[in-house]
Amino acid sequence: MYEDSWYNYIPDFQQQQQQQQQPQPQHKRISSQSYGHRRRESLLQQPSGPNGTNEVTEDLEELLEEDDDDPLDARPPRRAHSISDFYTLMRAEALGHEHAAQKIRKTNKRDLGLEALALPGSETIDDDHEITTIDTFEDDLLLDAGQQEYTLYGDQLALTERHLDTLIEDTNSALKLLASLSESFRGVEEQTSTFQSQCEGLLSEQTRLEKLADEVGTELHYYAYIDNVTRRLNGPGAGRQIEDESFGETLNNLDACIAFMEKNPSYRDAESYLARYQSLLTKALHLLEVGLQNRLDRVSADISRQIQATKSESARHALAYGRFEEMMLDSYALIPNVQKVVHQAYDQSGNALSGTNSDIYSNTANNIFQAYIAARDRDLRPIIQHDLDVFKKEAKEVSMETASRNYVKQCFERSYNEAMLFAKIFAVEPHYSTDPNSAFVTLKSHQRVMVNATNVVPIAHTLQSALHGAELQTLCNILGWITNEYLISDYDEEASAFTRHCQELAARLLAEHLWIFTDTAFEAEIHKSISKVAVLPDELKVGPVVDGVASSNAYPPVKRALELLVMFDQSMPKERCQRNSPVVYKIVKETIQVLQRAEARIKSTKTATDPDLFMLKNLLIIKNELVSLEIGDVRNQEADMEHFGQIWNNITPQSLVGYVSSFIPSAAASLWSPMATPLLGGGGSGGGGAASAATAAAPDHQDASEQLDTLLRQAIVGFTQRWADLLGDGKGRKTAGKNLVKVEKDLEEMLQTAFSSQPEVVGKLKEAIQMHQQAQGRK
Structure with a gap:
């Protein structure tokens, strides 16, 4: 947002450092050597580099880096024992050959301690001039050696002072630059506040327009969907859709479109689209009815033929329930789609549901139930007739009470099997209800000769026909047995599903008919x-x-x-x-x-x-x-x-x-x-x-x-x-x-x-x- 040159406010300090690091003349060698002096590191400090040395140094420490050569020894040189040694030392000191002096000191290192203790003028020299010259020279060397350490510290402090003055000047310059930048930013903010408010207004307007566009697009979807679903439901092969999972999605979309049109009747052509969507929903449900009816016809034809061909009771039971259930549920999505439609009209207990298209779904569910009961009635007719023949035979040959008990038990078991089969196919278990819109009343209105959870009329008619001319005591004994057998529980344990089913059937059989x-x-x-x-x-x-x-x-x-x-x-x-x-x-x-x-x-x-x-x-x-x-x-x-x-x-x-x-x-x-x-x-x-x-x-x-x-x-x-x-x-x-x-x-x-x-x-x-x-x- 800003130029990089704005921030280049620090003086060119690097150039100064480069100039200071250039080689200096020989006569300033001692001052250059003092730049490298620094405090020795503490022995308790852990090494930070790979070799145990501190590799990261500050700029000031770089300037104070020690020179490779050791500083001059502050101890005075030893006195010469001969004239030859004296001239040699004088020549080494005059020429500045430090290595030669160190060599001489190393050779005479053993005598340094004793010579340092010797007092000036204690030596015995014959020539007074030479002794005076030697003493003066030694005093100068000793003075220079004693002041060298303090001179070094003074140079370091002077250098540090110069660096601190430079840092203060740079800091002041930076503060001035920052103050100017702050003033510039404040001026820019004042100038761009109006622009910012305008931008915010534009952004909010853009958001509103985007939301409005999304809403318009969504609402247009309810209008545009009609062409697609019309082609799918009226085109060739539309009946095959009931075997696919997309059929359920189609029903959901039609429900949503109908609900939208009913919610917004003031929209353009809302009534026309509502009628068309309802017609398409009826068309889709009719396709489902036809598909289920065709499947029931195929399964029923196969099951009925096999039931009539066998005389075994166990084989008939296996065909009527096990085989029928297997063939009906052997479909990809037909039965799930049927269950979806039924659940739009009734809940799991068979109570009527209220909704946008509840009437259409209820009518379809009733038609499906009627077709199913008719198919089951055809399949079980030979079994039902066989049970009636057995009942009549036992009533004549054994006794009316025994025949009635066996017949009631057999009918209750068959009713329970029918209820379980109905629940597996339609995922609904209708319970007793007096609501005219419930599934119980709907199933009860389609009564036939088959005994099921809602139909006890066949049992009642059979018993009433047989007991019409019987003694009153026989009738009372049968009613007392039904009441005592199914309505009175002799145990405190929780009743099973079969027991509860028999209790409900017995209560309805007695209250509605036999009483x-x-x-x-x-x-x-x-x-x-x-x-x-x-x-x-x-x-x-x-x-x-x-x-x-x-x-x-x-x-x-x-x-x-x-x-x-x-x-x-x-x-x-x-x-x-x-x-x-x-x-x-x-x-x-x-x-x-x-x-x-x-x-x-x-x-x-x-x-x-x-x-x-x-x-x-x-x-x-x-x-x-x-x-x-x-x-x-x-x-x-x-x-x-x-x-x-x-x-x-x-x-x-x-x-x-x-x-x-x-x-x-x-x-x-x-x-x-x-x-x-x-x-x-x-x-x-x-x-x-x-x-x-x-x-x-x-x-x-x-x-x-x-x-x-x-x-x-x-x-x-x-x-x-x-x-x-x-x-x-x-x-x-x-x-x-x-x-x-x-x-x-x-x-x-x-x-x-x-x-x-x-x-x-x-x-x-x-x-x-x-x-x-x-x-x-x-x-």
Whole structure:
């Protein structure tokens, strides 16, 4: 940026050094030699050069480099012993032959120490002139030798001073030059600030234009892509693209173009391009549908032919699942492209996804699912027919229960295999869902004869057809086995995938089909054996208890009602029995009506049977059975799929079906609650009115259990009050003792006959009779 000459501000010091290093005259030899003097290096300093010497020296040290010749010896020369030696030394000193002097000193080196100690004038010389001359000369030499070292140091200091003065002058010049440069730079900066701001503005504008150009180029790409994709999808051999990985990239690009046009509807021809891109997307997905359909047809034709040709069950299973999976997955990119399309409509659990083109992808996925189910239905039709034939044969030759169990197990295993095959091909595992847009509902709408994870209709139809004319007990046994086998877990370990799959199928099979079918069968049985049963006079009595069973002397329709309650409880989960079951309600309701008709018949015919005791005995049996089965709330409300949700969320033995629990000895204690006290303490006239009111038909929305309790309390009040009156009348007559004994005996026989196995009931009834007598005595 700047000229090199700007920085050449140091004086030409090198020229001065060269001039000083030139050879000097002989008379300045001593001064030249002093330039080389320097301090000796410390012995502790490590050598820096390869030979142990410091090869790097400063400029000043170069000027002070020692001369090769040693300085003159400061010691005075020895005195001559003869005239010849004296002349020789004088001649050597005068001519400056230093080597000759050193030679003489070396030869007389041994005597130097002694001669240096000799005092001047101590020698004995005959000639006085010569002695004086020698002494003067020796004094001069000795003075020069003593001052030579100080003279050398003085010369070195003078030289150093000159160098320092030179450095100071050079430094001052450099500082002046730098100051001028700083002023120049400051002036340049002031002059170029405006230019710099203009450059920055130009750079920011360039960046903005580049960004704008990139955006324009990107947006133009969405318009320019239509020609390329149109040629690819409408050209010859377009169907082969579904076998290549680039097909997935094409779908992604079409999605991006459609999303761009929908996001920018104000752009030019955006609506037209949007319609064209959507049409091209539909075209691409149609090519995928056709390609998958062709592959399914080829594989299905091969598999169906081999399945029909073999009779081995294991071979058929291997062909229907192992071989079919191998042939379907033996493609380069067809199945991955199909999975990509399915995942644009549903997630891995089969839940519907929302997106720009979700409707188009959902329609394509539904068509693919329908084609797949149709192909599998053709392949498995011979196997399904074989299973049905085996089921019918076992139902006739062995038993209906055994045949049903084997058939259900086989169907559940096949459904699990179909679910695993579906997950491998489409990478989706549809779970139960009520969302109409989910994959579960979509697959369920394409039901055929094949059993799969969403289709349990074939199992239900087969069982319902076989059990249509079977006994009700057989149906209840099969339902109880399905519930106990698949919905109740006897272990705490984590359930396997197959176990969870069977639990879901069993819950759906029961809730959607078999429970409804069973309710219909129970209603038909209730209508036949309870509602329409004829009232026979021989049955309108209370016989003795057989084998200590309290219900052994019950009215025959009541016995049948108890059997139906037990069967229904064994075949259904507790939630369905306890929470407003229509079947339980109808059983209790129809039984109450039958008992009311029988009571009216007893009163009209004036038989020996006590009508209140008849009602008391049978109603108490029904109440005890409801309590033992833990059925409290009995209302007329239809139970739909709510029970399925409760079962599926709580698959535990405590929350599912439970068989008959331990028998509760008696429920009579609950009848003598504070609610019943006013009835027991009332007069005899009140009982008839209450009884007549109870005979009225209760509305359908009323709780049958409450109606049962009301009738039971009324029967107790009527019975105890009437016998209290009879005992009171027996005491008031003249033959009070005999009548009282007879009445008490008749009462005891009647109670023992009806409640021989329930002494607590007998005790409570007697206590109530005494309470009535005490009330009458206070009047």
